[in-house]
Amino acid sequence: MPSTGREKATWGVINVVVILAALIPVVWIMSLSFKDPSTIADGNFFPSKWSTENYSGIFQTSEFTDALRNSIGIALITTVIAVTVACMAAYAIARLNFPGKVLILTAALAVAMFPPISIVGPLFNIWREVGLYDTWPGLIIPYLSFSLPLAIYTLSAFFREIPWELEQAAQVDGATPFQAFRKVIVPLAAPGVFTTAILVFIFAWNDFLFAISLTSTNAARTVPAALSAFPGESQFTQPIGSVAAAAVIVTIPIIIMVLIFQRRIVAGLTAGAVKG
Amino acid sequence: MSTTTAGRVTTTQPKRKKISDRAKAERRLGWLLCAPAVIVMLLVAGYPIINAFVLSLQRADLRFPDANKFIGFDNYGTVLSSSLWWQDVFHTLIITGISVAIELVLGMMLALVMHRAIFGRGAVRTSILIPYGIVTVVAAFSWRYAWSLDSGWIPGLLGINTDPLTQTGWSYVAVIITEVWKTTPFMALLLLAGLALVPDELHEAAKVDGASAWQRFWRITVPLIKPAILVALLFRTLDAFRIFDSVFILTAGQNNTETVSILGYNQLLNRLNLGLGSTVSVLIFVMVVIIAFIFVKGFGTSLAQQRGET
Numbered sequence A: 001m002p003s004t005g006r007e008k009a010t011w012g013v014i015n016v017v018v019i020l021a022a023l024i025p026v027v028w029i030m031s032l033s034f035k036d037p038s039t040i041a042d043g044n045f046f047p048s049k050w051s052t053e054n055y056s057g058i059f060q061t062s063e064f065t066d067a068l069r070n071s072i073g074i075a076l077i078t079t080v081i082a083v084t085v086a087c088m089a090a091y092a093i094a095r096l097n098f099p100g101k102v103l104i105l106t107a108a109l110a111v112a113m114f115p116p117i118s119i120v121g122p123l124f125n126i127w128r129e130v131g132l133y134d135t136w137p138g139l140i141i142p143y144l145s146f147s148l149p150l151a152i153y154t155l156s157a158f159f160r161e162i163p164w165e166l167e168q169a170a171q172v173d174g175a176t177p178f179q180a181f182r183k184v185i186v187p188l189a190a191p192g193v194f195t196t197a198i199l200v201f202i203f204a205w206n207d208f209l210f211a212i213s214l215t216s217t218n219a220a221r222t223v224p225a226a227l228s229a230f231p232g233e234s235q236f237t238q239p240i241g242s243v244a245a246a247a248v249i250v251t252i253p254i255i256i257m258v259l260i261f262q263r264r265i266v267a268g269l270t271a272g273a274v275k276g
Numbered sequence B: 001m002s003t004t005t006a007g008r009v010t011t012t013q014p015k016r017k018k019i020s021d022r023a024k025a026e027r028r029l030g031w032l033l034c035a036p037a038v039i040v041m042l043l044v045a046g047y048p049i050i051n052a053f054v055l056s057l058q059r060a061d062l063r064f065p066d067a068n069k070f071i072g073f074d075n076y077g078t079v080l081s082s083s084l085w086w087q088d089v090f091h092t093l094i095i096t097g098i099s100v101a102i103e104l105v106l107g108m109m110l111a112l113v114m115h116r117a118i119f120g121r122g123a124v125r126t127s128i129l130i131p132y133g134i135v136t137v138v139a140a141f142s143w144r145y146a147w148s149l150d151s152g153w154i155p156g157l158l159g160i161n162t163d164p165l166t167q168t169g170w171s172y173v174a175v176i177i178t179e180v181w182k183t184t185p186f187m188a189l190l191l192l193a194g195l196a197l198v199p200d201e202l203h204e205a206a207k208v209d210g211a212s213a214w215q216r217f218w219r220i221t222v223p224l225i226k227p228a229i230l231v232a233l234l235f236r237t238l239d240a241f242r243i244f245d246s247v248f249i250l251t252a253g254q255n256n257t258e259t260v261s262i263l264g265y266n267q268l269l270n271r272l273n274l275g276l277g278s279t280v281s282v283l284i285f286v287m288v289v290i291i292a293f294i295f296v297k298g299f300g301t302s303l304a305q306q307r308g309e310t
Helices: A005-033 A053-058 A062-095 A101-113 A117-130 A136-159 A165-172 A177-206 A209-213 A223-229 A240-271 B020-056 B074-080 B083-116 B121-133 B136-147 B154-158 B168-195 B200-208 B213-224 B226-241 B245-250 B260-270 B274-298 B300-306
Strands: none
Touching (some): A005 A240, A005 B121, A005 B136, A053 A240, A101 A136, A101 B020, A223 B245, B020 B274, B083 B226, B083 B260, B121 B168, B245 B260
16 A cells, blocks of 8 residues: 555554553553652642652552452462363363353353342352352452353364364374373463463453452452552542552553563454454 | 453364264263363352342341341332332443443444554554553543542543532543543454454455445445444443443442442442342343343344354
8 A cells, every 4th residue: 555645644643642542541640650649639640749659658558568469369370270271171162072062152151241240249148158258269269250251262262273183193193182182282272371361360450349349358359449448548538649559550560461462462352253 | 351252152173973982082071171161150150140039039138137038029129119220220321322332433443543554553552452451440540530620630621610520421421431441442453353354355346446435334344344343242232231340439329320230239238238239130130131132133143144154
């Protein structure tokens, strides 16, 4: 496509508008977090007086550090278990002939569309009785069930693209189906698995409803829940600076992941959805 | 769960003719490999929804445990005859309808930009992934502080002198902008993947025949990516209908912005009324099923095409 200077300028303007729209709220919360507490309510977009006081503030109590530890631990464990379990299911769905396959995929789709609020009450009730309320497993278990559909769909889409002759070759050489799965397919499937892991991690990192409903203390409260419960300096002041600083800290890992793995994330998000 | 990909549910494997022992082993392995996933999904989604239904038939208030009693469908009568429930359904439908409509238009524009851009495609794609990846609560806080009269830049920009987040109209604007900002990228990426499947030759041919860009968009692009549009719409509609995080942070349901999810949460976890709360939960579930049913029924053929069955 031949491009004239004018076309280039038009595209440049469009690109700048899109990028600005995507980034303004992120830049804004960063700028808030660097505002000196005395100027936090001045309404300027950029700080008039820079300071890192908000950051040192949130690391002084265990409120935020505990939440950060919970968030990282819960999201990582969820990711590992969900991806492992989903790999097994997706392999079976992409590769093996067995009755009930369609049923499983339909069930997964149904769970994906499920409104989480519908099961929060029963989980709250059951968890208190069995002692899972306000614990890590109490959050990991619902995260697993809600991330599995996404993981299974994404992975089975990736698994269909793998050159499966290699697996048959391994079986001809005497490997059992399980060995063929573990030694040949897993390494080949690594990129898809990795992409799925990123998506599951983002999901678990993001959740708010379960986090505020099924936790009550620093023992298991994750960062999104802790943010909404941050105390202000007094009853009547909002903890703007602390929230902004904490928000920036939990956003940084996501931005880094997006910058490094953007191609994979796009491939993963659309893998199961549109390619016919 | 905010992002899910739908896919074709059938695999296009050639039928392999094998001896039955082998087939049996394969069958067993298939079930074995799927078992953990199925068990987790059944236990954590299936059992609680049944439990929610059972609770919804009882008077179950954690503050008055002695008054627990089976009361049949009385809770449904209470909820369905309360104006609060219908108001909240109305609020939720407004937020869902407007957000999804805006997202579809913006998402389509974004997808076309990314599809046709001469340069800067990578930068655009990277930057729109940030709203997708960012924690919803963080995004909501950023917008809340931006709108708030005492700390934000938006009231000054618009010349508003009262706090926008205490007014119904502005609260809706804020909630919808937050929702649109956060989820348009997902819509755009799904549509972009659909656009990639439209052959360039069709556009070239239509161009030769004198079709304008506008005509080519409506006559070629839209029909061909209809399945992608429907899948994106279905997922975003269901997702928007259960909106919770951003409303909770921005307004906490004040100024007539309470949605059905917020109502359910308040009943369950603030008033500890498991009976009424579960009734709301079950009704939300039923509404989600109805929305999904309308989509699948209304657009079933397109979804089948989507799965590659054409």
